[in-house]
Amino acid sequence: MLWLTPAAEDMKESDWKFPEGRFLAYVLGPMEQGQAPIFIVLNAAPEEIAFKMPKMTEYKRWQQVLNTTDNAPATADFAAGAEMKAPPRSVRAFAGSA
Numbered sequence: 001m002l003w004l005t006p007a008a009e010d011m012k013e014s015d016w017k018f019p020e021g022r023f024l025a026y027v028l029g030p031m032e033q034g035q036a037p038i039f040i041v042l043n044a045a046p047e048e049i050a051f052k053m054p055k056m057t058e059y060k061r062w063q064q065v066l067n068t069t070d071n072a073p074a075t076a077d078f079a080a081g082a083e084m085k086a087p088p089r090s091v092r093a094f095a096g097s098a
Contacts (some may be wrong), residue, residue: 006050043086053080062097
């Protein structure tokens with residue numbers, strides 16, 4: 001598991017000690033060869049939060065597979081490093097692809 005800040009950087013100890021934090025993002029690596037990693041974005045804040053798609057050498061694109069808001073289609077494709085926004089109180093999930 002890879003825990004990320006909204007800037008798609010590895011979380012440090014100080015990132016975990018932010019009591020007002022309402023954003024959590026992580027990548028669940030593939031369990032077996034040929035499976036896609038899953039990138040999960042959780043926004044518990046009452047406002048939109050900007051975030052970046054993770055950059056991983058073997059995954060150039062991320063396909064959205066879950067969006068708990070009605071603001072965007074359930075399936076959409078985004079480049080690694082793309083700037084995104086998590087709507088208020090939402091969950092989004094993306095599958096990595098080469």
